[in-house]
Amino acid sequence: MSENLVEPARNRVASVIDLAQRLVRVPSRGGLDPYGPVLNVLEEWLFGHGLPHKRLMSPEGNLVGLVVEIAGGAPGAWWALDACVDTAPFGDESAWTFSPTSGEVRDGWLLGRGAADSKLAAAMFCHIAADVRAQAGQLAGGLAVLLDVDEHTGSFGGARAYLADPGIPVPAGVMIGYPGLDEVVVGGRGLWRARVSVPGASGHSGSSRRTTGAISRAACLIQSLDNAVMAPAAPGDPFPLPPKISVTACHGGEGFSVVPDLCVLNVDVRLTPSFGEDEAGLLVHDLIAALDRDLPGPRPTDVEVVAAWPPFQLQPGQEPAAALFRAAKETGLDPHAKTAGPSNIGNLLASHGNIAVTAGFGVPYEGLHGLDERAHLAELPKVYAVYHQAVVDLLSPV
Known part of the structure; x- marks a missing residue:
């Protein structure tokens, strides 16, 4: 992979982790906590970095997400990165060995509910949006970054508001930042x-x-x-x-x-x-x-x-999965394609005009939806570089 992508990825890690820590420290359990505070953390960061974005509202008038839009300098397809910032419940907090809202980095792990699913990915995607904006004039189409909530309730309010907004271009494909280094999820029941x-x-x-x-x-x-x-x-x-x-x-x-x-x-x-x-x-x-x-x-x-x-499954070589596999190979990673048993937000997206969806590739993790959720950070530079390269590849003029 070219050094002009690897080095920014390495240089971005500290800032990505800092934003992820702030997000983990704000409880945002689906259906239990208000979503405004965690979205405010993201909105403050986006304002501070001059990234154009808009709020997503439910039909009832509730704030259910943010979407960042980076238009390229030439016509072309739009692609999207998506990460939810609401989380599963904490469960029995007394059984955790650290606070569910710790946000601490210990022995190379980011600790707390949402560290794996999917606040670290949200922080990473915000930084990638900033990187893409810096080179937008040389790109075609556009990049949207969806930062949604109401996902863990199963209502998918943020994604539904994104799809329903007539002012937002319908993406050709979406890459969802669920964790896991060994697999690119390309389908689901x-x-x-x-x-x-x-x-x-x-x-x-x-x-x-x-x-x-x-x-x-x-x-x-x-x-x-x-x-x-x-x-x-x-x-x-x-x-x-x-x-x-x-x-x-x-x-x-x-x-x-x-x-x-x-x-x-x-x-x-x-x-x-x-x-x-x-x-x-x-x-x-x-x-x-x-x-x-x-x-x-x-x-x-x-x-x-x-x-x-309905179920969904990308075909071999279909974008955006192909771009992820190409970029992963250039970093020395070798994830395999997986069709998941559980359904996920990819089913909703795929049912909306056959949007092509990947629903998982990210850092290693433990405790997702369970006790002591954590995300491993050593692989973050490579994961960052893979997504950045994949986006630039998809937005490159033909």
Whole structure:
């Protein structure tokens, strides 16, 4: 890799870490903490470095992100870097060996919730935006840096506001700064989620009359869902993961003396190209129809679909993944392509006009979403240089 990119990356590390430390020290748990304070830290840095940016607002008028826009000197495609700055909850704080909002650097690790996912990436992308702005006149198209919140709630308010803003160019591709040095995530299973309301006969638990309550009916349905046979992938299918169905919540009844008349299940189905929304819906409805036929309730079981995203997978050589692989190779890194089992914000982006998405390449990490989250900093200069080189490559005039 050319020295004019490696040296700035090395020289940038101290400033990147300083900004990341400030972000980690501001609690921003999705759905629990206000997002304004952590976004204010970023906005202050962007103002101080003269980077053009705008606030992103939800339909309800809440601040859900910032977007930096760097236009090149010639027409061309826009590309985006994305890092969320809200985080998972802390969990049992007494079990941590350091404060979840530590922000300390110890033995080469940045410590605290969000260090890995994804405040270090947010700090890095802000600096890359500053570097790209300095050479924007020689580039084509443009770079957007999305700094979003409301991601860990699963609502993806920041990304949705970004996509909905008519004043922001739709990117040809997005690189999301999730951590992990060994992989570039180029795909993910989709999802189909439904809330299933299972009715039953209510009554006193001590009654001499036998009743089939909602929980008993729901238990039968759960067993059927757990035993459901998912269609295997066809021979030669390039998508490496099978579909999967899970019951993730069960709510019904209270106390001891009343047999409940309603039990509500959350059903999560992970989708593949050969097993999509239609197949998931048909499978769940068929199992429910069998329940209502074989163990009738007082009324039909109801299904409310609450989310549906398709799977995504970039093709070999497709940008922006190809640019990341080229840049990584020049630094001596050799990450492999991975299609992830969990869905992520890449599914949302990919479903919006087929935006090409990578959803992970970054520094090594530990404790993501768990105890003692931390990000390893020794590899940060190379990761920085890879993303910088990839962006410059994508924005270079043909």
